[in-house]
Amino acid sequence: MPGDGRDPGLPQAGALIRTVALGIALLIASACGSLQGLAGGCEPRAGESPIPTQALIRTIPINQRWTGEKATLCWREIRVFDGGFRIIGRIDGEPSRSDPWYAALAGGAASRLLDENGRAYDVSGFSAQGPVVMRVDGLVPPLRSQTPVGGDLLAGVRELTLEVHSVLERVDGPWTFVVPARTGPLETRAAASGRELRLYDLVVRSDSFSVGFMELGAYTPPFAGIRSPYNEFAPARDDRGNSYRVAGFERIGDTPVLYVKFTPAPPPDATITITLDRIFELTDRSWRGTLTLP
Helix, strand or coil: CCCCCCCCCCCCCCCCCCCCCCCCCEEECCCCCEEEECCCCCCCCCCCCCCCCCCCEEEEEEEEEEEECCEEEEEEEEEEECEEEEEEEEEEEECCCCCHHHHCCCCCEEEEEECCCCCCCEEEEEEHHHCCCCCEEEECHHHHCCCCCCCCCCCCEEEEEEEEECCEEEEEEEEEEEEEECCEEECEEEECCCEEECEEEEECCCCCCCEEEEECCCCCCCCCCCCEEEEEEEEEECCCCCCCEEEEEEECCCCCCEEEEEECCCCCCEEEEEEEEEEEEEHHHHHEEECCCC
């Protein structure tokens, strides 16, 4: 579960990719619309941190952008080494969880990487702090045990496809709840965008308070009720003019409810207004981006 104020934790995800001959525009079709891959503008910026190199077999240069709602994912190159490869790029702008490629990068949507022969690649992790780096270390079992994993994994490969499953849909509120500042169960409900949400519980501590807002369970459609792997709360306020910042998400005891934590603690007789600005729902839609290797 997250601590960035939005992330309750969900399926590990991740695979990705890339490349197209310089100057070719790549149209990426998806169930969520289309994204245009644009050539140009992906060279490293001055002072951009270099990626540590391994014993490379070859480097495949890229100058390819995937566009999103308010950001682009700009791939620069693929570094191929013995038994694996690294895909390196950067994000320009402000990415959204509803951008399928960003949901895959951030671990918020299940994804897999395939080539034109149906081989699945083992994406062992990613880094999105500074340069974006996708790490591919071999093939996904059982292919790993059936196929030698040494050498250039991309030798002879002409196409890589990123499949992102359960694409996230942004749903804007706000949902506004008014509750007393005391520990106990809640039945407070609010409606927005055709969805009724509720609060389950309030726990007040000496330095903070937490509100139970979502029953935990499977994040994969179909759902029983709302399941939102990302939730964006505004700072809470009370009737005394105090403001409370979001400090993250947590579990409390054995209860099957996810809590959002606010600091500091409220006065004991205050009335608190809690606002959920937006949620990101998992859907049953998928997105595919196919890239041609030169």
